Amino acid sequence: MLQQTQVTTVLPYYDRWLRLFPTWQALAEAPEGAVLKAWEGLGYYRRVRNLQRLAKVVAESPTGRLPETAAGLLELPGIGPYTASAIASIAHNEPTAVLDGNVIRVLTRQLAYGEDVAKPAVQETLRAAAQALLDPETPADFNQAIMELGAVLCTPRGPQCLVCPVRLPCKAAAEGDPLRYPVKERADTTEVHEVVSVMKREGHASSQERALSQGHAMSLTRYLCEEIPPGERNHGLWRFPRFDAETMREEAELCAFTYGITRYRVRLRAVLASPSSLSVCEETEGGQPAGTAPGARWLTAQEIEALPFASAHRKIATLLLERELK
DNA sequence: CTCCGGAAGG
């Protein structure tokens, strides 16, 4: 979870995750949907797929536990150089240096090292520098100390040089402009426009649903959603379908906002839509609505809440369902 | 708004 995600963001997920999947075995056997749901909102969903792949590998392994060496850990899915060194050094005292964003910042400032840290070769140089600094007697303390220094004092925007314990050897502090480091090339972003459709259908309760809703205020209004197919980004999560002028007619705008995803700026508009032909509303065998993408379903508010949506689509869902309650 | 942050796949 901490790969590319800050501690404060992870905190609410972590305990819940361990309650849901307390063992490698439990995670290995969990349905993918449940795993994605527990990760919903953390982003970089490849991580969670790798984590479950990892659980399967570990659960099937002779020991049933993670390897203890960095080299062994590095073989496993989702474990790269940082995670391998972090586990090996902190849990097992192996003298292997970690290189995360914090360490990169501390070292480039200490050395006034102005190369572009996005380049793999530059990272390798920094990793070697960290390894040379590492005290082999206390790798766990050293690694955690340098990461903590970056997180607490040598911060991206407001480094506290005046109280920094390693101010004297720091070349950036001597230069008087620690914010110059680290240097990273800024990738140019491309703008993307996306229109998403919210289609609504007043439900006819099946006998089963009537039985289930006895004594409950169960909404039978349904919304057209689709499971993102394999091969597409965020596959296995759910979304509102893309607006398709061939089969849909725009009735009103529900919301519009912009969000960033890596180098893209996505301008997302969600519109209330109705089918331009009645066939879209008909449901064929297996709940597959006619004229829609495979994986499309008419979902109740309860189902939408229970399924995993990436944040942008979760935002639309929340807005929509709030509005419905009024 | 801008900036931050690991691993994998090509």
Added chain:
DNA sequence: CCTTCCGGAG
């Protein structure tokens, strides 16, 4: 080597 993947905080 290069690009791709998300969401939250400042």
